[in-house]
Amino acid sequence: MTYKLGIIGTNWITKQFVEAANESGQYELTAIYSRRESTGQKFGQDFNVDAVYTDLETFYNSGIDVVYIASPNSVHFEQVKTAIVHDIHVIVEKSAFSNPNEYAQIMQLLAEHKNVRLFEAARHIQQPNFKIIEEQVAKMPKISGATFVYEKYSSRFDEYLAGNEPNVLSRQFSAGALTDLGIYPIYAIIKLFGKPQASHYFATPLRNGADGRGIAILRYQDFDVTVEFGKGSNSHLNSEILGLRDTLVIGDIAEVLDITYYDADKVAHELSQAPATNPMISEAELFADMMTNKTETKTAYETLLTLSQTVNQVLFDLRQDAGIVFPADK
Structure with a gap:
């Protein structure tokens, strides 16, 4: 169809x-x-x-x-x-x-x-390279912690510095660093590890009360995940998932391009596949399949919907922790 x-x-x-x-x-x-x-x-x-x-x-x-x-x-x-x-x-x-x-x-x-x-x-979690991350995390004997970084200078930040209030940096439009960029690593984290037991957000506010950047901490039973994101600067740091002696390194959590697994002997194993020409093709095909084959994909669809709702709750909890209120909350 x-x-x-x-x-x-x-x-x-x-x-x-x-x-x-x-x-x-x-x-x-x-x-x-x-x-x-x-x-x-x-x-x-x-x-x-x-x-x-x-x-x-x-x-x-x-x-x-x-x-x-x-x-x-x-x-x-x-x-x-x-x-x-x-x-x-x-x-x-x-x-x-x-x-x-x-x-x-x-x-x-x-x-x-x-x-x-x-x-x-959330296109990045549907890409083949993200599936490779999931498979490798499942093989790691123990997860000790993780750090995810996604900090990218916004094309609209100069406009903000000039005294304006672009949509993507405005609470009026339910926007800011967390909901625009932070959602990429947070989606990945929850897909990999589930809903955290607790979460905290240390936001750097803009003059309009929106968050320009921030650091979130998601607490799990045996480890913590630190998430750093922002719209007013560029970071070139990798994201890392720590085992004991082994480490999984992800070059860009939004694009999911480079994945390297360092085993217990510090030997590097390149895991990533060549990306598709268009990073949205995987989600477009998946969504079409779920619309066409409702019975066969019912469980997978409901899991995806629950994930989306969980991410929404965690984003809200983080905003509450940082005291960031959107007009839509009232």
Whole structure:
């Protein structure tokens, strides 16, 4: 089956997903939603699509089967809710929702619309190299701790320094370092080790109260994981998962490109595979399979949905610990 795809958001990540969707052969872009018609038309030119909508209700009634949402975090909830009510499958960029209350309402809607599938687009955990990480961690006799780093200078940080407040650095849009960049390592950590027993977040605030960078500590029964992330500087540090004498080194936890396992004798074993041309192809194919083969993939889908909800709860707990409140929380 080929799914009629609609998109909300016309930035680079949307283009990358549409290209992956086309490459999979299981989607056809048929509708574009944009607040400005000219922006939507410009995006559509690359894919020979001229069906551009500026009204959300009309967009959802255009005959699409699935929507990919890459709008600001704060508007995900209403856009996802409306899609589900229209019995449209949803692929929503991370962070999916602002808080657990929003997620609980979405779960209730999903229970009422049982044919709808909801996916959070955490592409890195679906890539083949992440599966290699999972397999190697399972082989390590003991985990002693880990450090994950993802610190990348935002293309919008100069704008912030100039006195403006871009969406990705604003609490108004449920954004900041944690929900924009920190979610990459935190998703990986929870996928590998499960929900932490406790969590703490030491945030470096911006002048508007959002977090520009920070260090989170996730506590497990036998070890702790330190997570460092930020949008106002560049880090070139690797991420590491520590065993006893052995160590797993990950070059970039968001792109999952380089994986090296150092055994007890300090011998390096290169584990990573050559990445796909488009890093979103694996998730595009997986989501299509889960929409098509609902019975066969029911357990895997429910596991993925539970993971997404757990990540949402941990992000909220970290924000609470740091005293960061989004308008959507009230």
